[in-house]
Amino acid sequence: MKNLKEKIRKFLTAGPEIKKLQSESDESQWKFYSGIIYLTLRRVFHYLILIAFFGLFLLIGFGGGYALGIVRNQSIPTVSELNHQINHAQNSATLYYAGGKKIATVQPDTVTKKASKNEITPLVKNAVTATEDENFYIHKGVLPKSLVRAVLSELTGVGVQTGGSTLTQQLVKMQFLTSQTTWHRKVTEMFYAHKIEKYFSKEDILRAYLNAAPYGKNNRGENIVGIKTAAEGIFGKSISELNLPQAAFIAGLPQSPSVYTPYRLNGKVKKDLDLAMRRKDIVLFRMYRNGDISKKAYLAAKKYDLRADFLKPEKAPKQKKQSGYLYNLVMNKSTNLLVEQLIEQDGLKVSDVKQDTNRYNQYLTNASELLHQKGYHIKTTIRKPLYQTMQRVVKQNKYGQDKTSRDFDSDTNKWVNTTEHVENGSVVIDNATGKVLAFSGGVDFKNSQINHAFDTYRSPGSSIKPYLVYGPAVEHKLISSQTALADFPTRFGNYIPTDYNSTVENRFISAQEALSKSYNLPAVNLYSKLVNDKNIKLRQDMKKLGLNLSKSEFENLGLALGGTDYGFSVADNASAFSNFYNNGKRADPYYIDEIQDPSGRVIYKHKQNSQKVFSTGTSYIMQKMLHQVVTKGTASSLTGTLKFNYKNLIGKTGTSNDYRDIWFNGSTPGITISSWMGYDNFYGHSYNLDSNSSETNLNLWANIANALYKEDPTIFKLYDSPSSPSSVYKNRVLKQTGTLPGTVSFDGDNIDLTGKKTTALSLSPAPAATAKFGIGGSTADYNLFYDHLEGKDNDYGKVLIYTGKTISKKKNINSLFAVANGSTSEDARNYYGKNHEVYRESNNNSSSSTNRNVGANDRQARSSGGQGGNNNSSSSSTRRNTATESPSQNTSSENSNSTNEINSNISSDESVSINANSSTEPTAGDAAAVDNGPTTL
Template sequence: MDFLAHKKKIKKQGKKRNKNKSRAGLGGPFALNVSLRVIQTMLLGFIVVLFLGGMLALGIGAGYFAHLVEGTSVLTKTEIQQKVGDVAESSKLLYDDSQELATIQSDPIREKVASNEISPWVKKALVATEDENFYKHHGVVPKAVVRASLAEIVGFGAGSGGSTLTQQLIKQQVLTNETSFKRKANEIVLALDLEKYLSKDEILTAYLNISPFGRNNKGQNIAGVEEAAVGIFGVHAKDLNLAQSAFIAGLPQSPIVYSPYTNTGDLKQDYSYGMARKDDVLFNMYREQVISKKEYEAAKKYDLAKDFQGRQDVEVQQHGFLYYTVYNEAISIIAKQQAKDDGVSDAEYKKDEVSTRYIEQAKVKMQNQGLTVKSTINKNIYDAMQLGVAEYGQYLDDGSGETVETGSVLMDNSTGRIYGFVGSRDYTTNQNNHAFDTSRQAGSSIKPVLVYGPAIDQGLLGSESRIADFPMKYQHGEHAGKALENAENKGSKTFQTAREALTESTNITAYHVYQDMLSKKGSDQYAYENYLKKMNYPSSDTWGVESAPLGTTNVSTLTEVNGFQTLANGGTYEQGYLIDSITDSTGKEIYKHKDNPVQVYSKATASIMNDMMRSVITEQKTTPFKSILSGVNYQLSTADWVGKTGTTDNYADNWLIVSTPTITLGSWTGRDDNQPMADGAGTRTANYMAYLAGRIYQVNPNIFGTSEKFELSDDVKQVKVSDFTGLKAGKVTHNGTTYQVPSGETTSLWAKDGPAANTYEFGIGGADADYKTYWNTRNKSSSKAKTTDNDDQADDDD
């Protein structure tokens, strides 16, 4: 091998040895390096896995959170402000001039105050104790939420909290106290929204207005800082000192435990829990540097116990007819309105279980939502009516020793507004509301609205049409075969005019008119369906019986007065109402009465009926009201009074309803046991009514419209008719005999059609014998042959 080749071989072998030597020399560090690289790779992988797992968990968490809040209502700024500010407050009932009628106490009781009416010490104490990061967070503290959630999951430290003041406000006002992840998730979302819409001070003020604060010195449950300040220390919330503020700020955590009072309003024998809580609040304020050490120590040493108010008795409001009537009517309105808003039909609402549910909801709303109910009641008029019944109710007694009760209503004709009412002689001894709740037989007071009004409206008779008033008997039903009698006789054995029949209130004539109308209309419910039903008279099969025109159906005083209001208002029904408006705590009007006029009778009919009912009052055949009133107050007696009386069998019920062109005043009198009163009930009722009207006139004379008059409508047909037949004048021939109609004409008022030509059978309800008696005892008659040339020579059959 040549040198060159050998040299190359040696060199190659050297490089190989050096390489092996190098590897051998680096053996330790190389292994470590490899190990580190493996660990690094594994750590990186773990981190990637952890990251991916975290992202997955975060995704799952986000998805779960989204699932929890799914369906949560997205509230507008206005809605969330309203819900948060919807503080349970006492509602009020008002008179028509906004004077307070009564307060409906809430439970707990509270009074809402503005931010500047709350001591700054209270706000600082609350924040330092309940939410030290209040001014830093945006409604939620994430780490606190996580801590509380983990505690909830593992079941350890579940009471550690985590809710900010904002969240607590949402929980109290918008959500429920339910413990669940879903509620918590909704709470977080809404708290974040709330912080966008309300300032920190607005949130604090709302919280202090709605939170419970235990009991006051009357033993009542209280809520809101103002009630707490007044009920515990006897000062307003704006005047609380530091120690008092700390005590009150500590109450919401456990109001009953920390309250110094028992449920009777007495101071607890041991109220140390509340005092210790006050010290904790003061320390929190010092720790958060909102008070100095000097202030802290001074407030801690302050003798707070001396500021606790002594026990006071609860002032129990004495409620009567006015309170309960207005309150119940407001509840009815609110309940029906809420049912309507919920899409409940009228038919569904009439079911007891449905209406009861909504009524209970309405009561809760009335007790807690600070509603203001403005009634139509005029305080002066209502008080005058109570004074009137107290002074003159005794005029109703009949000497039997039993109390004769009464119910009265005063209503505005043009609107249906109720100015005032009388529920009974004395609420303390009789709580039956005879004005609104008690129903009794209407007696003859029903005749204008059920009998004569509809008959005139249908053109079946005019004011001077003649109606049979001869002795007769009932034809059908339970009274069949029994004599139908008038109040004073069994029949006057003549044909009365419609005006006379109404003025004297004869029953037989009313019977004939009613039966004539029902037979011609082909329905025994015709008058009810077409007239009374429109005025909200109660539905009853008795409207179709023979005795219906005598007033055998039960009605309330309010219903009957409303019927006469319709006639006095030109035939237009305006339902009587007690509530003018209802507003919520923000002043928003949630209900306003709206007129709903219903034309029941034509204007012509109404004006004719008023003209006829004027005769009832002025002729005084059935009531001395006019003359008695003249003695009580002459000026008032000059008003254009119209009206009608009513008496049932054995004087069990007596009615008098009177109207002027502006108002209608009506009263029922009787005994609650339905036993008869002594004779003369009509005079006693008239006496009472005259003095009652006089009392009302003294406080408000203008409502009676003494200068106004009922006028006949322009479309009333004023027709000259025979005074004898009520039909157009002219000779009458019957069965070959010509009858000379006696001379004399009168004006008959018709709303529709008009009187027919004279005829022998001219009246309503007359039988052959009745006509024979009427013609032969009042007129000359002869054969047709004898009277052809000279009818005036007819023989007199008398």
């Protein structure tokens, strides 16, 4: 062998000797090549061994270090906590208010009876340990192979399997953890198992396992947990009365209870029990192999006819379903959050799984089972005292008439009598954090289980104006609080919007007044300018406010009045409005704060996400403008009913078509409270509320706010008055034009614009005087304005009413309107003679509002009393003056009592958007003209 090695060495190092070796005998050559191969393979083998040892060292180091890291980060339960969890833990989730007070324990979908130590017989113990863990009495909770298998699974990505786990590990998984097959769970499971073995006896552990294991269904079709429940529910016996084949059958069920259970959902015995009987035979064999039973007993038990022992089916007792607005809301959201967790744990994307309906539904089923069978802890942001206060107030309030009808139910193919009640959805949101502090899902859960605060979507009406129209206009420096907005008869293609009750103010109105009194035409004119500016990204801003509207919705000018395709929920509306008292930021609304798994590990924690929409300056200006909605506008009745200081209260009303939906969003520096009223309108009904329903909703809002303030005034932060940012300009401008005084040229005339001034808030300096000073308005409208300034007795400032029922594009828009006074057309007089109720705005001298029927004569007197000629004005062919002392100027100013009275009675709130050319069925944002009165948005 020495010679051979020497030859090989020479072969590898001395080139010339190779020829000599090759010339030797065939046998020598064979030995030569064999030696080379042998040495090469031996060296490779040595290298492989070294690599394997090194890899094993890394594997142990990686696995041990990673496992140690998980253990260190794992909260260490006390012995008392362990005892409670394995012996006394709930089999379902618990829901909590903010602060830890319990809302409810989820009603488990299982029947459970716990067995005592004395009830568990040696026969049962032997059957279970021989089948599930033959080394149960030897190991200390964990077998080494479990750790090796877990580490290999983590490295290879194959997945951790539960087979081979000890009974202690299975107990931990059932009582503490989820069934997810992850490395983290496996390590945590082993950590808990080791600690349980350290402090509890084998008998205690085995009993806890038998009381926690699932055993399929009983003869009532109920899910059963615990061996005592199984013995009674399958064979009608106590544990001590079970014979060998019965004990073996039950011991085999926990491995796959849904497969091996003998009963179906209706409690009837399955026809095919082959798999269950095979499982029973496996248990018997392992007991025989383990020496627990003799061969004779084993063979006899295999032949035993178990089917004859199964209980006959019985009807399960009816259980009271646990439900309620809060319970259902939290359970549904928690289920969805758990679904996302389970999907992500499987390494999948939620969006991808949602595309597969069957697969997503399976995750939903799994998540629901976890909440009903595991001791999860769901912590919410809902404050119990506030929530209970809100429920009491909403239930005590009076709303409106019930609507009863007879309808055909397609689900049952029967005619049914239905009664619909006026419903309410209200929500209280913390402006800074987005926390939902309280809500009202409806007036009475027994009448309607629909959660009207979160799950219904309705047209927002004019409540959309602050954050869709006026806020963006201020932000992009299109307007100040005093910018003049046109309110004249205007056609936008086929779309002819009007103000309340099909009226038009026929004048320029300041942005402040237009918003506070919720005139529609100014809002549409302003929105038209916004959407036609390519530099303004309204859609992006609305997304930041949590409102996902389509491109086509933004192209519809009726959106400015709430004409959406699907509408908003109350929570959506409240959240969007809350930005004005959060420095222009919107915090995502939420009510699930945290979810803990049965081990106490936090598996979900809400992450606050705030989106900046408007600047601090815009927020400040909008606060000032929206405060006048409460003091002088459509919500002025609140000032007489609130029992707290409303100095910093802002708000906005909203009404959709024909009083279908009534809204009010109100904010203080601390919270936003939003309230909606309407009918559910089942079976295709179109029930509308009464014309005084806006007052009803405002009264409800006041009652809610007063009660919440009494319960906890700190949440309102009433005295946190925001200071004026440096970015806000306070300019003195003309009240009529919103510009600086100056001389302008219009239609060949030089005109001095002077007169009363007011303070305008804006993000830019005051605009210089210009002939066409407003947003919207045609040349004819400006002619009307300047002729009025000259003292001509025209229709400027006289409220007009829409009279046309069908129009053509060739028809002049002004011919479709008539002055609402004694000289109006017959159509207008007949319309107002119908005594439609009109919400009356408070003027500057009143802090309350009333409902009033306005007839033709009443309207005529008010209108004619406010319009006089300008006899004191000085004029010439080249110059017109806007003297402040002019009577006409007084009547057209916002301080005129007579004009204010007209406006208060006619144009108080949201109004119809009319598309008089449309011959198709009207939509919310583009309604057709109707014969039976106006449509409101």
